[in-house]
Amino acid sequence: MWLKNIAFIALATVVLASLANWLLAPPKVEALDDPVVVVSDDFQTTKEAIDAQFREVWKSRELEPAPKADDLTIARRISLGLTGSIPSLEEIRLLENRPKEDRLAWWVNHLLEDRRYGDYMAERLSRAYVGTENGPFLIFRKRRFVTWLSDQLMANRPYNELTQDLIAESGLWTDHPAVNFITATVDQDGTKEPDVAMLAGRVTRAFLATRIDCVQCHDDNLGGDLKQTDFHELASFFREAQNSFVGIMDQKGKPYEYKYLHAEEETTVPAQVPFNQHLLEESGGTLRDRLAGWVTHPENKPFSRAIVNRVWAVMTGRPLVEPVDNIPLNGSFEKGNFPAGLDPLVDDFIAHNFDLKRLIRLIASTEAFQRDSRADHELTARHEQAWASYPVTRLRPEQIIGSINQASSLSTLNADSHVLTKLVTFGETNDFLKRYGDAGEDEFSMDGGTIPQRLLMMNGNLVTERTKNNFVRNAATRISQLSPNNETGVETAFLCVLTRRPTEKELEHFVNKLESDEVKSNRTQDFEDIYWALMNCTEFAWNH
Amino acid sequence: MKRFQHLLGPEGCGTRAHFNRRTLLGAGAGLAWLTPLSQLLAASSEEKSNKGRPKSVIVLWMQGGPSQLETWDPHPGKMIGGDTKAIDTSVKGLKIADTMPHTAEVMHEMALLRCVTSKEGDHERATYNMQTGYRPDPTLIHPSIGAILCHELSAEGVEIPRHVSIFPSAFPSRGGFLGNQYDAFKMYDPTGPLPDLPRRVPEDRFEARLSDLDILESSFSKGRRFDLEQNKTLHRKTVDRATTMMTSDQIDAFNIDGVPTEVKEQFGDTPFGRGCLCATQLIETGVRCVQVTLSGWDTHANNHELQSARAGDLDAALSATIKHLKERDRLEDTIVLCGGEFGRTPKINPAAGRDHWPHGFSVALAGGGIRKGVFLGETDPEGEKITPETKHAVRVEDIHATIHSALGINIHKDYQTPIGRPMAICQGTPISKIVADA
Numbered sequence: 001m002w003l004k005n006i007a008f009i010a011l012a013t014v015v016l017a018s019l020a021n022w023l024l025a026p027p028k029v030e031a032l033d034d035p036v037v038v039v040s041d042d043f044q045t046t047k048e049a050i051d052a053q054f055r056e057v058w059k060s061r062e063l064e065p066a067p068k069a070d071d072l073t074i075a076r077r078i079s080l081g082l083t084g085s086i087p088s089l090e091e092i093r094l095l096e097n098r099p100k101e102d103r104l105a106w107w108v109n110h111l112l113e114d115r116r117y118g119d120y121m122a123e124r125l126s127r128a129y130v131g132t133e134n135g136p137f138l139i140f141r142k143r144r145f146v147t148w149l150s151d152q153l154m155a156n157r158p159y160n161e162l163t164q165d166l167i168a169e170s171g172l173w174t175d176h177p178a179v180n181f182i183t184a185t186v187d188q189d190g191t192k193e194p195d196v197a198m199l200a201g202r203v204t205r206a207f208l209a210t211r212i213d214c215v216q217c218h219d220d221n222l223g224g225d226l227k228q229t230d231f232h233e234l235a236s237f238f239r240e241a242q243n244s245f246v247g248i249m250d251q252k253g254k255p256y257e258y259k260y261l262h263a264e265e266e267t268t269v270p271a272q273v274p275f276n277q278h279l280l281e282e283s284g285g286t287l288r289d290r291l292a293g294w295v296t297h298p299e300n301k302p303f304s305r306a307i308v309n310r311v312w313a314v315m316t317g318r319p320l321v322e323p324v325d326n327i328p329l330n331g332s333f334e335k336g337n338f339p340a341g342l343d344p345l346v347d348d349f350i351a352h353n354f355d356l357k358r359l360i361r362l363i364a365s366t367e368a369f370q371r372d373s374r375a376d377h378e379l380t381a382r383h384e385q386a387w388a389s390y391p392v393t394r395l396r397p398e399q400i401i402g403s404i405n406q407a408s409s410l411s412t413l414n415a416d417s418h419v420l421t422k423l424v425t426f427g428e429t430n431d432f433l434k435r436y437g438d439a440g441e442d443e444f445s446m447d448g449g450t451i452p453q454r455l456l457m458m459n460g461n462l463v464t465e466r467t468k469n470n471f472v473r474n475a476a477t478r479i480s481q482l483s484p485n486n487e488t489g490v491e492t493a494f495l496c497v498l499t500r501r502p503t504e505k506e507l508e509h510f511v512n513k514l515e516s517d518e519v520k521s522n523r524t525q526d527f528e529d530i531y532w533a534l535m536n537c538t539e540f541a542w543n544h
Numbered sequence: 545m546k547r548f549q550h551l552l553g554p555e556g557c558g559t560r561a562h563f564n565r566r567t568l569l570g571a572g573a574g575l576a577w578l579t580p581l582s583q584l585l586a587a588s589s590e591e592k593s594n595k596g597r598p599k600s601v602i603v604l605w606m607q608g609g610p611s612q613l614e615t616w617d618p619h620p621g622k623m624i625g626g627d628t629k630a631i632d633t634s635v636k637g638l639k640i641a642d643t644m645p646h647t648a649e650v651m652h653e654m655a656l657l658r659c660v661t662s663k664e665g666d667h668e669r670a671t672y673n674m675q676t677g678y679r680p681d682p683t684l685i686h687p688s689i690g691a692i693l694c695h696e697l698s699a700e701g702v703e704i705p706r707h708v709s710i711f712p713s714a715f716p717s718r719g720g721f722l723g724n725q726y727d728a729f730k731m732y733d734p735t736g737p738l739p740d741l742p743r744r745v746p747e748d749r750f751e752a753r754l755s756d757l758d759i760l761e762s763s764f765s766k767g768r769r770f771d772l773e774q775n776k777t778l779h780r781k782t783v784d785r786a787t788t789m790m791t792s793d794q795i796d797a798f799n800i801d802g803v804p805t806e807v808k809e810q811f812g813d814t815p816f817g818r819g820c821l822c823a824t825q826l827i828e829t830g831v832r833c834v835q836v837t838l839s840g841w842d843t844h845a846n847n848h849e850l851q852s853a854r855a856g857d858l859d860a861a862l863s864a865t866i867k868h869l870k871e872r873d874r875l876e877d878t879i880v881l882c883g884g885e886f887g888r889t890p891k892i893n894p895a896a897g898r899d900h901w902p903h904g905f906s907v908a909l910a911g912g913g914i915r916k917g918v919f920l921g922e923t924d925p926e927g928e929k930i931t932p933e934t935k936h937a938v939r940v941e942d943i944h945a946t947i948h949s950a951l952g953i954n955i956h957k958d959y960q961t962p963i964g965r966p967m968a969i970c971q972g973t974p975i976s977k978i979v980a981d982a
Contacts, residue, residue: 133668211683326683374767381769392772435740437727449779450724451705454786455740464744509759519752529749533756538779539764 043362046348051367053340058388066379066389069372071095073544075107076499078364080395080543081315082108083116084123085402088412089475089496108364112357115415118150123398124314125149128206128325129166130184139183139243141173148177159307159354160296163207167292168285172247179248186243193243196256200235207295209306209327212274218261225330226274232258233272237291250286275329276300296354302327304346305338308359312341315363317393317543340387341368373544392544394449397436399543401429401462404535407497408466410475432462449541457536467531469524480527486514493527497534598697599877599912599951600827601689603675603835604820604862606854606884607713608667608842609905611898613888614851615641615858616906617658617923624890624927627848635917643855646863652917653866653875654910655978659921659930659937662886662902667842670885670902671715677944677970684961688717689881689947690833691726692969695719696953702830703792705729710819711837721961725778728835733815734800734822741790757783797829798822810867812860820861824868827878836861841884845895851888858882866910875911879947883907890927904930907943913950915980941972949974 058065075095079087087095098106111117126146152162165178173183185195185202201213212231220226239256241248257266271287273280279297281290295303305327313319320339321327328334336343349359363369368387373379375389383389395403405425406413413425435456457463467476475496483489490510494502502510514526521529534540618641619625630639633651640648640656664670669680676686687695690707699706709716709728719726731738743750761780765772773780789795800808800821811817816838823834838858843850862882869875887905888898904923910916921936930937948955948970955974958966 213681213683376767379767379769381771381775384769389769392768392776394777437724449777449782450727451782451786451789452729452740454782455789458783458786459740459742459744459790503763506759506763509756513752513756519748521749525749529745529753529756532753533760536753536783537757537760537764538773538777539760541779542777544764544768 042348042351043358043365046344046362047365049344050341050362053344054366054368054387057340057386061382061386061388063383063386063388064375064377065367066372066375066383068367068370069390070500071100071103072499073372074104074364074370077316077369077390077543078104078108079111079499080399080403082111082120082360083114083402084120084396084399085116085406085413086497086499088406089410089492090412092495092499104364104370105361108361112360115150115154118154119146121153121314122146122149125310128310129181129202136183136186139173139186140180141177142180142184144174144177145180145184153356156355156357159349159356160298160303161354163296163303164289164292167203167207167295168288170247170249176247182238182241182248183243194238194241194248196235196238196241197231199238199241200231203291203295204234205325207306208300208302209309209321209325210302210329211326228260229269230274232256232260232269234274234291236269236271237273237287239269239271240287250288252286275302298350301346301350302329304349304354305342307356308342308345308349311356311359312345312363315360316369316391317395318391341366390544392542395541395543397433398429400436400541401432403540404462404466405429407531407535408473408475410478410496428462428465432456432460435460454536457541458532463532463535467528467535469528476527476531477524480524486511489514489527490530493530493534497531498537498539598830598832599693599879600831600874601693601833601947601951602820602823602827602865602878602880603689603717603833604858604865604880604882605675605713605835605837606841606858606882607671607837607839609670609885609888609900610841610854610858611843611847611851611888612658612904612906612923613641613890613898614643614848615855616656616908618642619923619925622925624892624925626892628852635919638919641855643852644859644862646859650863650866650910651919653870654908654916655914656906656908656919657921657936657938657943657975657978658904658906658919658923659934660883660887660905660907660940660943661930661932661934661937662940665886665900665902667885668715670900671713673940674883674885675715675717676720677941677972684965684967685718685720686967687720687722687726688728689944690717690728690835691719691722692948692953693832693951694726695722697832702794703788704794704797704826704829704831705789706830706832708823708826708831708833709835709837710734710822711815711839712835713837713839717833717835721959721967728833731798734798734818736799736801738795738798741795743790754783754787794829797825797831800825807868810860810864812857812864814857814861816857817861817864820865821868824865824872824874827869827874828872843888843897844893844899845897847888847892847896847898862908869911877912879912879914879950880910881907881943881947882909883943887923890923904934907938909943909947909978913952913980914946915978918978920975920977938975939972941970942975943972944970945972946974946979950979 072092076086079085095103095107123146126142126149130142130145166181169176169178171179173180182194182199185198186192187195197216201216204210204212212226212234214220215226215228215231217228219228236256240250240252240254242251242254256269258269259266273291273294276294276299279300280294284290294300297303306325309319309321309327310324313324320342345359345362348362349355352358371387371390373390373392379389384391436453437450466474468474469477471477471481476493479489479492479496483492487507490507491501494500494506510530513530514523613619613625614628618628618630618639620628620630629642631642631645631648633640633648635651638651638656640651662670662673664673664679672678672680675688678686694706707717707726707728709730711732712728712730716730717728718724745753769776800818803821808818808821811821816836819836823836826834838854840850840854865880866875869878869880883906886900886902889901892898920938921934923930932939945955953969955969957969959969961967
């Protein structure tokens with residue numbers, strides 16, 4: 001029997017040793033297939049036009065801009081904006097191996113080719129399109145919708161075509177996932193048909209950055225010139241969309257009746273657009289086709305402004321025009337007096353066939369995007385307002401959890417990650433979001449954090465699980481065992497969690513902590529504590 | 545532990561509300577630890593007049609839409625009445641459903657509105673409407689009653705969140721445009737410790753972690769906006785409040801394990817009953833608004849049985865809440881509101897259920913500043929819709945105006961919303977017939 005036991009122990013030791021060897025090996029730094037970084041002449045021209053506009057604003061407001069941020073800080077911003085998480089240690093190493101000249105351009109391209117970009121951007125955009133609720137049972141397939149959107153983004157489908165599908169597509173919600181834009185509004189308790197008013201509200205806000213919801217019930221009494229009729233005439237474009245056993249289809253000639261405020265009786269509402277009427281095709285296709293053509297018409301600039309403003313906001317945490325879905329059509333905006341950066345970006349976007357990836361590359365290349373959020377001179381809210389310093393913005397809950405997970409792994413968590421890792425992450429994400437509070441459609445709120453959020457980060461399961469002694473899963477444990485000396489260990493922890501190296505003062509403090517016996521602990525515990533502090537500081541929870 | 549206390553700053557109370565735990569513990573010297581906090585507060589309230597004490601609200605939220613016909617507004621013998629019988633109450637001339645016998649005994653402490661109307665028949669929209677007094681507006685999120693109350697009243701002496709939701713529904717009370725620091729703190733069955741509250745490591749290690757945090761915070765603030773913490777992130781302030789809460793004696797109020805069994809039994813041995821008991825403890829500790837949710841009222845099928853079961857849970861907990869608050873001299877400064885999204889259809893559907901009905905339903909109120917023993921209106925015995933023109937018809941916003949004015953909040957005050965639009969605290973008019981000093 002004892003021989004059997006020894007044999008079992010020996011076998012187990014061999015298995016564990018090989019497992020440990022595999023786990024403890026430092027992350028591989030491989031040269032990925034380098035996407036070619038091509039910067040065309042007109043790309044540079046547009047970038048310079050944008051930069052010139054910002055510089056003009058800084059000069060006129062007598063604001064001394066903050067210096068350019070360091071590469072790792074900018075890389076963190078790009079990563080949070082495009083994938084919803086911070087870069088991995090593996091990626092930081094790859095990035096730092098690149099020549100300095102094309103490092104950031106390469107990084108943007110690298111992420112745009114990564115499935116995480118499609119998935120994350122699709123999730124963010126889908127909130128504007130269909131909200132965050134699960135929607136009508138069976139006929140609304142949110143997962144299918146977001147996956148479809150992600151596919152379109154990965155393929156870099158021209159944004160006007162993508163939008164046309166959302167507005168005008170017909171068919172089943174499963175094999176024509178774009179129709180979920182329509183089915184998301186199907187009224188479950190009442191008519192069982194798409195809600196034309198909700199669709200009018202969503203189309204104008206999501207695709208035109210115009211809020212006309214207010215005139216649904218009455219004419220604008222806050223100084224605008226929109227009428228209640230404008231809203232319902234736009235809604236009337238959806239009157240023929242109906243929900244049937246073959247999915248969403250259009251029933252020609254179906255009328256839309258509405259009783260306006262103070263009216264005696266219902267009237268038949270014609271389909272008409274509230275502005276740029278000359279861009280609407282008089283005939284051809286369904287009503288929804290005509291509306292889609294009008295919305296995405298290259299001359300209908302609110303369309304391009306809306307997506308430029310939203311992509312800027314997703315990438316930085318703050319839109320150029322606030323709120324993100326309300327770019328005025330009148331006042332100074334009517335005269336083309338837009339905030340710095342918006343107009344050149346919009347013109348470039350239209351001129352390049354509504355190319356979202358190019359738009360993202362352009363934004364990331366601008367001086368405004370690359371300003372530091374700190375300086376040797378005094379920075380104020382005015383600097384942030386004018387993008388003379390990078391605005392410090394709160395990370396969304398899903399960015400927080402994405403970053404916790406990434407920081408706890410030395411290698412990159414992406415589509416290639418182990419299925420078990422993905423499953424665990426999926427379960428934990430849902431639980432964490434529920435407790436932390438999903439930001440919902442209220443995407444760019446500037447509120448500070450709440451007490452339950454702080455408690456969740458300080459004492460909650462996720463941070464505890466992702467920092468505790470665990471050779472297999474947790475970077476903190478692996479760093480504590482692998483790092484050749486304390487300085488390297490602390491530096492690695494900082495890179496993993498804050499995407500930067502520690503300052504001298506920080507390095508001294510944490511190395512002392514590792515060497516001190518003041519609080520009884522072992523090395524693994526010390527690294528758990530360092531990770532806890534790094535994940536609980538302001539710097540981790542904010543984009544900067 | 546109060547490492548960032550200075551950042552909290554004075555919160556400008558200056559009222560007699562200052563007879564808080566800290567003062568009492570100071571004055572009570574060494575014996576104070578012998579006496580539970582709630583008793584200290586009760587003893588204190590005997591010494592001082594309760595006039596001028598900050599007021600509080602307990603919202604008993606009936607998730608799903610309770611049937612007015614099986615609760616507050618029975619119509620036995622009529623086609624719409626179903627199987628429900630009516631019983632007398634302690635208010636002459638007022639009968640309520642026999643599903644709520646204990647509540648019938650305390651009706652003289654309450655005001656009952658039986659002609660409430662709204663325009664929202666969808667759960668989410670109607671919840672929003674009832675909890676904020678506004679219909680959903682895609683351009684902004686309105687604050688709920690609790691958020692407004694916390695915004696308007698001082699936080700002095702309260703070391704725990706002042707807006708709490710017990711068994712939060714899918715649409716919890718929010719701070720809306722006032723900021724998410726006014727969102728309700730969510731909790732569940734008040735037995736055992738609150739999740740995320742106990743620290744995960746021994747105290748000396750936790751203290752060392754906080755010292756590590758100090759180093760990182762000081763690095764981050766260097767060279768950045770001087771008012772970053774104060775006007776934007778509030779990060780250190782939140783850490784401080786969270787650590788204060790973790791070590792505060794006041795967290796005992798979140799737990800009812802120590803309450804004598806006979807008291808618990810009065811509230812009913814249900815999660816909702818325990819939630820209501822906890823709500824009374826929280827109010828005594830200085831929490832300004834507690835919402836306790838009782839789910840299960842969405843009875844599209846098998847209406848009578850399901851409504852009766854829910855009404856049974858409500859009956860014990862509601863009557864005990866009122867009695868308990870009164871015994872402890874807290875009813876005068878606590879408004880208890882009991883209501884849900886909407887009522888249910890007079891017509892019983894083929895599945896023996898009732899559907900959504902915002903055209904005439906009931907809301908009950910009791911306590912601080914609300915007239916006792918009054919009832920207004922009734923739904924139509926033949927099941928016709930109540931309209932705003934119907935006698936005693938009440939709009940949702942009028943209920944909000946009534947509560948706010950009873951709490952002493954200036955309902956004509958405008959808030960400036962983030963999009964630069966002035967927004968009144970509420971749009972309605974106080975219902976003069978149920979305001980005590982009207």
